Amino acid sequence: MEIRKHTDLNVFQVSFEAGMKIFELSKNFPKEEKYSLTDQIRRSSRSVSSNIAEAWRKRKYPKSFISKLSDSEGEAAETQVWLDFALKCEYLDQKNYDLLYDQYEHIIAMLINMSTKPDQWKI
Numbered sequence: 001m002e003i004r005k006h007t008d009l010n011v012f013q014v015s016f017e018a019g020m021k022i023f024e025l026s027k028n029f030p031k032e033e034k035y036s037l038t039d040q041i042r043r044s045s046r047s048v049s050s051n052i053a054e055a056w057r058k059r060k061y062p063k064s065f066i067s068k069l070s071d072s073e074g075e076a077a078e079t080q081v082w083l084d085f086a087l088k089c090e091y092l093d094q095k096n097y098d099l100l101y102d103q104y105e106h107i108i109a110m111l112i113n114m115s116t117k118p119d120q121w122k123i
Contacts, residue, residue: 005056006052006053006055006056006057009052009056010110011052011107011110011111011114012049012052012053012056014103014106014107014110015045015048015049015052015072015076015107016049017103018045018048018079018100018103018104018107019042019045019046019048019049021096021099021100021103022041022042022045022079022100023042023045025092025096026038026041026042026086026091028091029086029091030091033089033091037082037085037086037089037091040082041079041082041083041086044075044076044078044079044082045075045079047071047072047075048072048075048076048079048104048107049072051068051069051071051072051075052068052069052072052111054068054071055068055069055072055114056121059118059121059122059123060122060123062118062119062122065115065118065121065122066115066118069111069114069115070111070115072111073108073111073112073115076104076107076108076111077104077108079104080101080104080105083097083100083101083104
């Protein structure tokens with residue numbers, strides 16, 4: 001399959017799906033977490049996808065491409081930390097935690113793979 005836009009990338013699709021799953025699950029977080037855990041986990045999970053989109057548009061400049069992929073990787077790792085807090089605070093059950101944590105592990109692996117081969121993605 002030819003990749004023409006960022007939405008064609010598997011890593012984007014997986015990250016967007018994971019971000020939406022977090023959004024849906026976080027609707028059930030307690031109200032007192034609205035401006036802390038809920039906001040933070042939503043922001044970091046969405047930032048993964050948005051940084052992938054930015055990286056895609058900067059792919060003609062390998063250093064910028066890698067930098068945005070690195071930002072996305074950092075946001076994915078941050079999301080995993082927020083997932084840890086959500087589990088420990090009992091806002092997420094173990095099944096959803098495991099599913100999402102593993103999705104972000106997969107996302108991180110794909111981002112690392114892309115960043116180690118930037119010329120493969122260059123225009």
